[in-house]
Amino acid sequence: xxxxxxKPVNNGETDLTKYTPLNNLYTIPINTPSFVTMVDITxxxxxxxxxxxxxxxxxxxxxxxxxxxxxxxxxxxxxxxxIGIAPFSDVKFDSTTSLVTRLGTHIPNFDTSNYHxxxxxxxxxIGKLLLIYSPILFEQSLKIExxxxxxxxxxxxEFQGGLLS
Amino acid sequence: MIAILRQYIEDNMQVIEYTKDGVxxxxxVKTPIQNETAGELLxxxxxxxxxxxxxxxxxxxxxxxxxxxxxxxLILGGMQ
Numbered sequence: 001x002x003x004x005x006x007k008p009v010n011n012g013e014t015d016l017t018k019y020t021p022l023n024n025l026y027t028i029p030i031n032t033p034s035f036v037t038m039v040d041i042t043x044x045x046x047x048x049x050x051x052x053x054x055x056x057x058x059x060x061x062x063x064x065x066x067x068x069x070x071x072x073x074x075x076x077x078x079x080x081x082x083i084g085i086a087p088f089s090d091v092k093f094d095s096t097t098s099l100v101t102r103l104g105t106h107i108p109n110f111d112t113s114n115y116h117x118x119x120x121x122x123x124x125x126i127g128k129l130l131l132i133y134s135p136i137l138f139e140q141s142l143k144i145e146x147x148x149x150x151x152x153x154x155x156x157x158e159f160q161g162g163l164l165s
Numbered sequence: 166m167i168a169i170l171r172q173y174i175e176d177n178m179q180v181i182e183y184t185k186d187g188v189x190x191x192x193x194v195k196t197p198i199q200n201e202t203a204g205e206l207l208x209x210x211x212x213x214x215x216x217x218x219x220x221x222x223x224x225x226x227x228x229x230x231x232x233x234x235x236x237x238x239l240i241l242g243g244m245q
Contacts, residue, residue, distance in 0.1 A: 026199065163183060
């Protein structure tokens with residue numbers, strides 16, 4: 001199964017104009033050594049972004065489950081890096097420096113080798129970010145779980161998604 | 166059109182139930198209750214290496230000046 005692109009609007013079921021956006025920035029406190037659920041949606045909807053950052057990542061993890069199947073599972077290496085799923089429009093590749101920027105700011109320790117081109121991918125990948133052009137639709141459920149074993153720094157989950165009527 | 170039907174807290178999660186017809190639940194969204202006081206345990210900032218070197222340099226200069234003064238006093242005292 002490849003990327004689940006938004007289907008053409010034919011019966012209104014996937015009409016993105018009939019959506020209820022859900023956006024939030026969640027804090028994952030220090031000493032969260034096992035998975036905790038940050039977003040748990042039952043019903044039809046879409047996911048645009050689930051990106052996890054930590055200033056000093058120590059095996060910070062994110063697991064995304066759609067319709068009961070794990071579709072993305074990422075762990076940071078022991079350096080600062082953004083992992084998860086994000087829209088392509090959030091990043092900009094600088095061909096001169098071979099670095100990736102976001103909102104005018106360099107994303108630490110991140111270059112094109114950190115893009116993850118495979119979706120879905122249930123096996124744990126280290127330090128990857130899946131970049132998407134369009135929202136990922138789910139029919140029944142979405143669950144985002146994270147863990148932050150760091151004893152010094154909170155982690156942060158950027159979530160963008162919504163409900164479809 | 167989706168509307169919020171009810172909201173409540175269950176198992177330390179905020180639960181929002183949505184409805185399309187005003188009666189039945191169409192979507193359920195559960196998110197953790199974010200604790201505003203969940204502080205960040207930040208380690209102390211590392212010292213600025215340049216400022217630290219400048220400070221150490223000043224300390225060394227002061228010590229050398231004191232030693233030079235003591236040496237001068239010793240030499241001058243011996244000559245008298």
